[in-house]
Amino acid sequence: MSEMVLMKGNEAMSEAAIKCGCRYYFGYPITPQNEIAEYMAARMPQAGGFSLQAESEIAAINMVLGASAAGARVFTSSSSPGISLKTEGISYIAGSDLPCVIANVQRGGPGLGGIQPAQSDYHQATKAMGHGDMRLIVLAPNSVQEIAEHTVLAFDLADLYRTPVMILTDGALGQMMEPVDFGKLKINKPPEKTWAAAGHSDKRPPNIINSLYLDPKDLEAAVLERYKNKYNIIDEKEVRYEEFDTEDADIVIVSYGIVSRIAKVAVNMLKDKGVKAGYFRPVTLSPFPSGRLGEIAETAKRFLVSELNMGQMTDDVRLAAGCKKPVDFFGRTGGIITTPEEIYNAAAKVLEE
Amino acid sequence: MVVFDRPKSLTDREFHYCSGCMHGVVHRLVAEVLDELEIRGKTVGIAPVGCSVFAYNYFNCDMIQSPHGRAPAVATGVKRVHPENAVFTYQGDGDLAAIGTAETVHAAARGENITVIFINNAIYGMTGGQMAPTTMPGQVTSTSPYGRKAEIQGLPIRVCEMLSTLDGVAYAERVSADCVKNIRAAKKAIKKAFEYQIAKKGFTIVEVLSNCPTNWGKSPVESLEWMRTNLMPYYPIGVYKDIELNKKPEVENNA
Numbered sequence: 001m002s003e004m005v006l007m008k009g010n011e012a013m014s015e016a017a018i019k020c021g022c023r024y025y026f027g028y029p030i031t032p033q034n035e036i037a038e039y040m041a042a043r044m045p046q047a048g049g050f051s052l053q054a055e056s057e058i059a060a061i062n063m064v065l066g067a068s069a070a071g072a073r074v075f076t077s078s079s080s081p082g083i084s085l086k087t088e089g090i091s092y093i094a095g096s097d098l099p100c101v102i103a104n105v106q107r108g109g110p111g112l113g114g115i116q117p118a119q120s121d122y123h124q125a126t127k128a129m130g131h132g133d134m135r136l137i138v139l140a141p142n143s144v145q146e147i148a149e150h151t152v153l154a155f156d157l158a159d160l161y162r163t164p165v166m167i168l169t170d171g172a173l174g175q176m177m178e179p180v181d182f183g184k185l186k187i188n189k190p191p192e193k194t195w196a197a198a199g200h201s202d203k204r205p206p207n208i209i210n211s212l213y214l215d216p217k218d219l220e221a222a223v224l225e226r227y228k229n230k231y232n233i234i235d236e237k238e239v240r241y242e243e244f245d246t247e248d249a250d251i252v253i254v255s256y257g258i259v260s261r262i263a264k265v266a267v268n269m270l271k272d273k274g275v276k277a278g279y280f281r282p283v284t285l286s287p288f289p290s291g292r293l294g295e296i297a298e299t300a301k302r303f304l305v306s307e308l309n310m311g312q313m314t315d316d317v318r319l320a321a322g323c324k325k326p327v328d329f330f331g332r333t334g335g336i337i338t339t340p341e342e343i344y345n346a347a348a349k350v351l352e353e
Numbered sequence: 354m355v356v357f358d359r360p361k362s363l364t365d366r367e368f369h370y371c372s373g374c375m376h377g378v379v380h381r382l383v384a385e386v387l388d389e390l391e392i393r394g395k396t397v398g399i400a401p402v403g404c405s406v407f408a409y410n411y412f413n414c415d416m417i418q419s420p421h422g423r424a425p426a427v428a429t430g431v432k433r434v435h436p437e438n439a440v441f442t443y444q445g446d447g448d449l450a451a452i453g454t455a456e457t458v459h460a461a462a463r464g465e466n467i468t469v470i471f472i473n474n475a476i477y478g479m480t481g482g483q484m485a486p487t488t489m490p491g492q493v494t495s496t497s498p499y500g501r502k503a504e505i506q507g508l509p510i511r512v513c514e515m516l517s518t519l520d521g522v523a524y525a526e527r528v529s530a531d532c533v534k535n536i537r538a539a540k541k542a543i544k545k546a547f548e549y550q551i552a553k554k555g556f557t558i559v560e561v562l563s564n565c566p567t568n569w570g571k572s573p574v575e576s577l578e579w580m581r582t583n584l585m586p587y588y589p590i591g592v593y594k595d596i597e598l599n600k601k602p603e604v605e606n607n608a
Contacts, residue, residue, distance in 0.1 A: 024430075024433065024434060026430070050433050050434075052429075052433065054426070054459075055455050055456070055458075055459035056455060058423065058426075058455075058456075059423070059426040059429075059455065059456050059459065060426075062419065062420060062423035062426035062427050062430070062456070063426050063427070063429050063430040063433075064430060065417075065419070065420075065423075065426075065427050065430060066399075066417065066419075066426065066427035066428060066429060066430020066431040066432075066434075067430035067431065067433065067434045068430070069417045069427070069430070069431065070397065070430065070431040070434040070435055070438075071434065072434045074430070074434075088420055089420060089423070092419075092420045096417075096418070197397050197415035197416065197417050197431070198397065198415065198431075198434070198435050198438065199394055199395040199396060199397060199414070199415055199435065199438050200394055200414065200415055201394040201395065202393070202394040203394075206364075206412070206413060206414055206415050206416060207415045207416075208409045208410075208415070208416045208417075208418075209416070209417040209418065210409055210416075210417075210418040211418060212406060212418055
């Protein structure tokens with residue numbers, strides 16, 4: 001049944017979290033994600049859940065750690081500077097094999113930066129979301145509908161792999177309103193969490209949630225195990241992307257999130273001019289669709305990466321393309337959203353070379 | 354007839370603590386209280402970063418190891434998911450009063466219904482004897498080699514006094530592990546804190562003055578004497594807050 005409503009991306013994310021059984025939210029105010037904390041403060045009590053404004057992003061992520069360790073589906077959100085504060089807790093959550101969902105509604109940086117949309121936390125999200133040998137699953141939706149769907153997916157993946165999952169949006173996706181159909185969401189029941197620390201009732205040995213291994217042999221074994229049974233399987237099974245007309249393309253434009261919608265217009269503008277242009281969009285930024293991009297590099301002539309940053313994904317595309325084909329970059333940063341014309345012009349320029 | 358046995362709330366694991374360190378004694382007091390209140394099966398303990406990080410190996414209840422200083426936030430997460438569980442943190446002075454000050458103060462201000470066992474021995478033990486927020490004026494540590502100076506490092510924080518000003522705190526008592534009499538009083542305080550938590554009265558904290566023979570460079574016996582002559586005068590033992598004893602008038606609701 002259709003449950004179509006008009007909503008901001010931030011609100012759709014919040015409602016989707018509640019719809020898939022998340023009953024705990026811990027956050028801290030920061031623009032442009034405040035609608036999430038506000039929505040949760042209003043809706044969680046109605047849904048029999050609990051929402052708390054913590055004293056800091058650091059406290060919020062550690063409340064998430066506690067709630068997750070206690071077996072709950074739990075959610076937190078922030079924007080770039082606040083995500084930096086959460087990195088400590090995220091590393092502990094990853095090191096303790098706990099599931100949770102974290103949204104980063106990105107704004108410009110570094111430092112206090114600005115409050116307008118950006119994608120300049122790509123490196124942080126995909127490479128450095130905390131200290132140590134660890135990763136997250138990173139989803140990059142590009143519409144309000146997909147934000148809702150990815151939120152459900154994020155909770156399912158988090159529980160399946162016992163890993164933190166990040167939904168990476170930006171100030172534009174978070175703030176813009178679009179129709180969203182919650183009837184389309186596929187809700188799965190979370191798995192039973194026999195590992196949770198919620199009191200053993202004298203029926204089992206104590207469960208210990210821990211990330212400390214003082215003996216290097218033990219720590220190495222734990223990390224190897226996590227790569228083998230988690231990250232490698234995620235790489236194999238959870239890569240998601242979208243593409244069209246990439247085979248034999250003169251140029252493939254690679255972009256994600258809000259920019260992928262702008263890039264789609266640019267690709268069609270190029271086509272109108274007779275250019276064989278293709279479109280590729282990583283839907284999971286981690287795991288990155290390197291395998292498919294490598295295949296495309298066999299037949300496509302070149303790539304143009306476009307992002308709202310200084311080209312942070314470019315290296316990943318170059319590695320995926322195996323240096324077989326040139327990879328150029330065009331982007332805007334600091335909170336400025338690129339236009340289809342700018343991407344078109346950048347593509348036209350490299351094609352002239 | 355067994356007159357003295359290991360509490361059920363402690364595992365069989367041998368403590369790794371140094372000779373003369375009082376962590377083992379305080380662990381035992383907490384375990385005895387969990388046994389006596391018959392709450393081991395519904396208790397979740399939060400271990401800090403510091404010497405007592407391995408508390409998760411010693412307490413025979415579900416345990417979570419927290420990032421440094423964040424134990425009260427982790428405990429908040431657990432308690433809000435399972436309000437009927439007993440949730441306690443076990444934290445040292447660096448963990449609770451330096452890096453975790455915000456988490457401590459705000460958990461107390463919210464009246465989080467948890468019990469904090471706070472070990473104050475005026476030094477960082479695990480990392481090798483660095484200055485703590487509770488290090489005494491003039492006390493030599495590896496990072497205050499000329500003695501703690503007020504004009505450089507400021508003066509020590511008195512945690513119970515500070516937290517007792519917050520309305521969310523139901524119970525705050527400072528005890529000492531320097532002698533048998535005070536250790537028995539410490540157990541009473543710990544038991545009361547858990548009883549208040551079970552009765553949902555609010556945030557409870559028991560600050561236990563303790564020792565660190567290794568990093569103080571003293572024998573176990575000397576370390577207890579040093580506690581009595583240096584720590585106890587600066588950090589007086591006693592009840593700083595007990596909402597059952599000093600009830601404030603209810604705030605009138607004019608809504």
